[in-house]
Amino acid sequence: MPFTAARGFREQPMLFVGAEGMHYIEAGGRRVLDGMAGLWCVNAGHAHPRIVEAIRTAAGQLDFVSSFRMSHPAAFTFAERLAAAAPDGLDHVFFSNSGSEAVDSALKIARAYHQARGDGRRTKLIGRAKSYHGVGFGGLSVGGIARHKRDFGPLLPEVYHLPLPHDPGRMGFSRGQPAIGAEYADALEALLAVQDPATVAAVIVEPITGSGGVYAPPKGYLERLRAICDRHGILLIFDEVITGFGRMGTCFAAQAFGVTPDILTCAKGLTNGSVPMGATIASGKIYEAFMAGPPDVVQLFHGYTYSGHPLACAAGLAALDAYQNEGIFAQAAAVAPHWEAALHALRDAPDVADIRTIGLLAAIELTPRAGAPGARGTAVADRCFADGVLVRGAGDTIVLSPPLIITPAEIDRIAEAILTALRAEA
Numbered sequence: 102m103p104f105t106a107a108r109g110f111r112e113q114p115m116l117f118v119g120a121e122g123m124h125y126i127e128a129g130g131r132r133v134l135d136g137m138a139g140l141w142c143v144n145a146g147h148a149h150p151r152i153v154e155a156i157r158t159a160a161g162q163l164d165f166v167s168s169f170r171m172s173h174p175a176a177f178t179f180a181e182r183l184a185a186a187a188p189d190g191l192d193h194v195f196f197s198n199s200g201s202e203a204v205d206s207a208l209k210i211a212r213a214y215h216q217a218r219g220d221g222r223r224t225k226l227i228g229r230a231k232s233y234h235g236v237g238f239g240g241l242s243v244g245g246i247a248r249h250k251r252d253f254g255p256l257l258p259e260v261y262h263l264p265l266p267h268d269p270g271r272m273g274f275s276r277g278q279p280a281i282g283a284e285y286a287d288a289l290e291a292l293l294a295v296q297d298p299a300t301v302a303a304v305i306v307e308p309i310t311g312s313g314g315v316y317a318p319p320k321g322y323l324e325r326l327r328a329i330c331d332r333h334g335i336l337l338i339f340d341e342v343i344t345g346f347g348r349m350g351t352c353f354a355a356q357a358f359g360v361t362p363d364i365l366t367c368a369k370g371l372t373n374g375s376v377p378m379g380a381t382i383a384s385g386k387i388y389e390a391f392m393a394g395p396p397d398v399v400q401l402f403h404g405y406t407y408s409g410h411p412l413a414c415a416a417g418l419a420a421l422d423a424y425q426n427e428g429i430f431a432q433a434a435a436v437a438p439h440w441e442a443a444l445h446a447l448r449d450a451p452d453v454a455d456i457r458t459i460g461l462l463a464a465i466e467l468t469p470r471a472g473a474p475g476a477r478g479t480a481v482a483d484r485c486f487a488d489g490v491l492v493r494g495a496g497d498t499i500v501l502s503p504p505l506i507i508t509p510a511e512i513d514r515i516a517e518a519i520l521t522a523l524r525a526e527a
């Protein structure tokens with residue numbers, strides 16, 4: 102099983118047989134409040150009727166068609182709708198099946214873009230510490246979590262990493278973007294003083310570090326990264342697999358922060374988690390570079406059997422309808438202040454070392470037990486689950502990312518469960 106202690110799971114399996122709205126349902130009928138939107142996915146809530154119906158209809162109409170030399174209308178309709186929802190200037194979409202594939206597609210498109218322009222020296226990639234970009238060799242290489250890489254080397258050569266823009270001493274208990282720390286972006290300029298900038302293809306960051314522990318970008322940081330990339334002809338990629346589809350109250354975090362990348366990756370909330378799908382959205386400048394050749398030549402030797410799968414496109418279109426018609430992003434923005442207040446109220450609870458919130462994301466960092474890193478986080482998450490609330494224990498950090506339809510009462514319920522668990526584990 103992915104990232105799971107399989108033997109422990111066998112002894113004590115966590116199994117769900119159903120899901121609805123804010124809840125998972127166990128075989129015995131117990132309902133568990135979902136504080137994670139599945140795995141940062143189910144932004145409109147579980148089993149959204151509009152999405153369920155769209156998948157049913159699509160399955161009976163066109164089960165599968167290849168995207169190699171053929172396609173189907175919904176793939177183009179969905180691409181257009183997605184481009185319209187994306188930041189201005191990002192208007193060309195390449196479909197895949199997961200966040201990992203969306204990221205690897207972005208990295209390949211970035212290199213191939215420079216190649217297409219006759220600038221094939223630009224092959225180096227720059228990621229950032231603590232970032233997670235999935236498990237393909239590309240995403241793993243630019244990712245910034247050492248444990249994920251340990252068993253799988255060698256990874257891609259000529260990949261470099263920026264530091265996490267975070268100083269626990271100065272930025273603790275942050276609410277939204279820290280006011281200080283824009284200067285962390287200057288690490289890119291310092292790196293480019295060592296690595297000839299004319300050999301760098303792209304910089305990839307999550308606008309908000311997600312599974313690495315929810316770290317918001319300091320005010321001005323992303324703007325500075327953007328300016329440095331522009332100065333050196335380097336593409337900027339935002340991995341919005343977590344932040345896409347409303348976490349920040351806007352469709353993408355790029356829109357909330359007012360910084361537009363050259364390429365944006367998304368997945369998860371793209372179909373509200375209902376059918377696997379990823380997308381890589383690129384600017385017109387990138388698209389046009391590929392289109393300069395003769396009409397009968399393949400532009401991009403890349404793609405997946407299930408790129409633009411009919412069921413995924415139907416689910417994605419229905420998810421966009423749900424998000425837009427039901428005002429779900431605005432709902433997230435409206436409830437975010439309550440989210441922030443309820444979680445920061447845990448500041449004085451036992452063993453809380455830091456709390457970070459932004460949009461409808463949060464991380465509660467706990468003091469590790471002596472000699473047993475991760476044990477406290479796991480114990481707290483287990484207690485919450487026993488109490489009927491699903492949170493994610495990532496080492497000693499409790500990570501939260503609920504469906505965006507969460508109510509203030511449900512937020513309070515999550516905070517209460519965490520407080521009770523912290524007291525019991527103190």
Ligand SMILES: Cc1ncc(COP(=O)(O)O)c(C=O)c1O
Pocket residue numbers: 198199200201202204233234235236307311312340341342343368369
């Ligand atoms: C920012 C980011 N990128 C990429 C991925 C990988 O997505 P997937 O698990 O769908 O391959 C994830 C997964 O959590 C992610 O958070």
